[in-house]
Amino acid sequence: MSNLKFSKTLNILLILIVLLLPWVPSFLDSEVEIQELTDELGFYETYTCQISYSEFQLKNIFTLYQDHYRINLNEYSEAPCYGKLTGVDRVGDIFYISIGLNPLLTLFLQSLFLFLVILLLKKDEKLLLSENSTYAISILISSVLITFGFYSQTRYYEKNFADLDFRFFETYQIIFAFVLFSSYILGYAFNSRSNNLVNYFPFLFLIIGVPFGLNLYIYFLVFIFFGVYKTLTSYKTLNKLLLFSIFIFVWITSVFEGNMFYLKPDKMIGLTSTVYSYESIIYWSLLLFLIVTGIFEYLDKVRQHINYITIKYSFYFVSIVVAILSYFNTEVQPLNAASQIYFGQNKASTRDLPKDIISNWRGYFPSAEQMGEFFSITILLFLSLKYLKNIKTKNFEYFPLSVSVVFLILSYNRAAIFLTIIFGILIYFKGNKNLVSKRNINIAIILFVLLLSFLYINNQIFSYSFTSTKVLSEAQNNIAFEQYSNSLLYLQENLNSNFLLKLVFGIFSTAAFYLNRSYLWGMFFARYSPTTKEFLFGTGPYNLSNLYNEVQVADTVSFLWPHSSFLQVLFYFGVLGVLLLIYLITKKIIYSIKNNNLHIGRYIFIFILINLFKSDSIMYFSTLFTTLFFYNSLKFEDFKIKN
Amino acid sequence: MKNKIVENFCGPYPEGHVFQDISSNPNYVFKNDSNFDQVMLSDIEGNTVYVNSFIECEHYVLGGWNYSPPKSxxxxxxxxxxxxxxxxxxxxxxxxxxxxxxxxxxx
Structure with missing residues (x-):
């Protein structure tokens, strides 16, 4: 017992060291006396990479709370510059304090931090995967694949590394060593604590896991490793990989027919390709296959230990922490920067507080959409457990739930708010069947008719002839230089003559209109220019580079993602991929309805699915994992509920 | 003749390089070479100088600016x-x- 306590204390001490060490003054720093920051920036321009960040901060406490000081993380630094000031610039009234970072050292630091945090959990009695030669080979193969990812995206990476030249083999040896080390420690942590760890998956929304400057999630290191292990130990999975390789081949052949395109990943960093080339297609395709395989393998192995109550509390805990961080990251710049470095946010927290209660505020999250979805899931999980499984609510639960409701409203994700209400009502009546009477159904119908009438009177319901062509008209309005995409040409020529197309596209366009997606999806069709082969099979997963480069469209106010995971799937896997996915999902849902009428996972999975239809969240690992978690839950009757 | 110490500090000798005894010419003006990456040289007392051409670098190195500052x-x-x-x-x-x-x- 005392040994256990000592080990935990030691762990916490190590976590503190990892958190503080890169920033504290040390014998490595210059002996120059630090000056107070004034309008005269000469001192800080001269002594770059010689002053540790904390030394600067101690001398300039006022930069912590005054509005016009911002921390600028500078990934393009050499290793000795890590955690040191690389300059101070002034743009207008704002001072930008640059701190040197190095992507590989951040990977090391973040992995070590996560490793130590996971070690705080109780060790499982048995390892998830036995540590044999297959285990070692799997780690080596997954590290090689991730290193190949660097090779396939050199144009992106060479801008982020000051001390590596991507023309030399030695560079990849260095990257491989870092990746291998991180994979090894994280693999061990997950492998030895997997049974407990699975119930903490909502922490993926807090510890996002993108090392600053790298286009990958640290969780890839673990799940690719699990995926490789599964492939090496199961003929069925190996056969699936061989089958999948045919698609990879088809996608590669499209590259040879076209040009090489590039894309700045922006907030989707971590799960989007930066280049359309055959190397990147191979990398992202294998990555997706192995991650999905790895996640399913992991979830299947730990299914006996999944407990919805712990998951609910994890959601609560994360809700509160992200709410706190959302607020403080607007005010305290070092905290904002630390969240990016240690929690690996794909986009820094917003620096503005919400101006209004309904202002599309994103807080700690990369997008307001994802923020809304996260808090909705928290609420729905609570409702499902309360009404479907009769779990009593403890008083303290009302606090995280109130926080979730407030933040859901702040996100102003209307679809998530609306769906939470609808699903909430459904769950409530499903759990209280005695309340479902003819009288109540009639009341509901009357209320619904009244609501529709109210919307109609207030001119909120538009004619179908207008809404059904709105996406098309938006696409037509946004062409540039007379460049028409193939999809737009096809729609223009066939929409009126083809009944089925008119019906399907009309419904799609109407849905887009009421979801406020007409412009965004119109832009998608203005850009989407597939050949017949690409329409059938797509162009490969997580690669939007050619979508944004092939056809030029009218300028937009900012860079706009497709805002639909459904359209992304169409682009990645073609119409056949969409049909296959619809088949698999429908099959699983029907199976689960037959299996368990009150299945918690099914409600949440359908909720996520509808949200994904109008959001890009599938490009965030946290959402991808959550979706796969609830999808996988459909296989089983339901998970444990143990207080 | 190629000098190893010069090569260590200044990089490989450019093709067709001819040694010039600059110390005997007090009016010599060094010209920047755009193909030469700036190099920092140090003397025994820790003073530093930046050189912008191979000729300048060679001159300084041979003149005693060939100490590497101790690295922490x-x-x-x-x-x-x-x-x-x-x-x-x-x-x-x-x-x-x-x-x-x-x-x-x-x-």
């Missing part, structure tokens, strides 16, 4: 060294694990 651990830290260290840690950990397993089997 941090300044010497580079990714290659660090990656080697990580691999050594991995190898040692793996060996310890294998030995542990062997010991378990024997017992």
């Amino acid at each position: 651990f941090g300044e010497g830290l580079d990714l290659l060294m660090f990656s080697k260290l990580l691999i050594v840690v991995l190898i040692v950990t793996t060996i310890i694990k294998i030995l542990g397993k062997l010991k378990e089997q024997i017992v």
Whole structure:
């Protein structure tokens, strides 16, 4: 017992060291006396990479709370510059304090931090995967694949590394060593604590896991490793990989027919390709296959230990922490920067507080959409457990739930708010069947008719002839230089003559209109220019580079993602991929309805699915994992509920 | 003739380079070479100078500006060294694990 306590204390001490060490003054720093920051920036321009960040901060406490000081993380630094000031610039009234970072050292630091945090959990009695030669080979193969990812995206990476030249083999040896080390420690942590760890998956929304400057999630290191292990130990999975390789081949052949395109990943960093080339297609395709395989393998192995109550509390805990961080990251710049470095946010927290209660505020999250979805899931999980499984609510639960409701409203994700209400009502009546009477159904119908009438009177319901062509008209309005995409040409020529197309596209366009997606999806069709082969099979997963480069469209106010995971799937896997996915999902849902009428996972999975239809969240690992978690839950009757 | 010390500080000799005895010409003006990456040289007292051409670099190195300032651990830290260290840690950990397993089997 005392040994256990000592080990935990030691762990916490190590976590503190990892958190503080890169920033504290040390014998490595210059002996120059630090000056107070004034309008005269000469001192800080001269002594770059010689002053540790904390030394600067101690001398300039006022930069912590005054509005016009911002921390600028500078990934393009050499290793000795890590955690040191690389300059101070002034743009207008704002001072930008640059701190040197190095992507590989951040990977090391973040992995070590996560490793130590996971070690705080109780060790499982048995390892998830036995540590044999297959285990070692799997780690080596997954590290090689991730290193190949660097090779396939050199144009992106060479801008982020000051001390590596991507023309030399030695560079990849260095990257491989870092990746291998991180994979090894994280693999061990997950492998030895997997049974407990699975119930903490909502922490993926807090510890996002993108090392600053790298286009990958640290969780890839673990799940690719699990995926490789599964492939090496199961003929069925190996056969699936061989089958999948045919698609990879088809996608590669499209590259040879076209040009090489590039894309700045922006907030989707971590799960989007930066280049359309055959190397990147191979990398992202294998990555997706192995991650999905790895996640399913992991979830299947730990299914006996999944407990919805712990998951609910994890959601609560994360809700509160992200709410706190959302607020403080607007005010305290070092905290904002630390969240990016240690929690690996794909986009820094917003620096503005919400101006209004309904202002599309994103807080700690990369997008307001994802923020809304996260808090909705928290609420729905609570409702499902309360009404479907009769779990009593403890008083303290009302606090995280109130926080979730407030933040859901702040996100102003209307679809998530609306769906939470609808699903909430459904769950409530499903759990209280005695309340479902003819009288109540009639009341509901009357209320619904009244609501529709109210919307109609207030001119909120538009004619179908207008809404059904709105996406098309938006696409037509946004062409540039007379460049028409193939999809737009096809729609223009066939929409009126083809009944089925008119019906399907009309419904799609109407849905887009009421979801406020007409412009965004119109832009998608203005850009989407597939050949017949690409329409059938797509162009490969997580690669939007050619979508944004092939056809030029009218300028937009900012860079706009497709805002639909459904359209992304169409682009990645073609119409056949969409049909296959619809088949698999429908099959699983029907199976689960037959299996368990009150299945918690099914409600949440359908909720996520509808949200994904109008959001890009599938490009965030946290959402991808959550979706796969609830999808996988459909296989089983339901998970444990143990207080 | 190529001087090893000069090469260490200034890089390889440019093709067709001819040594010029600049010390005997007090009016000599060094010209910047756009193909030459600026180099910082130090003397024995720790003073530093930046040179912008191979000729200038050679002149300074031969004139005694050929001391490397002592590197602290941090300044010497580079990714290659660090990656080697990580691999050594991995190898040692793996060996310890294998030995542990062997010991378990024997017992």
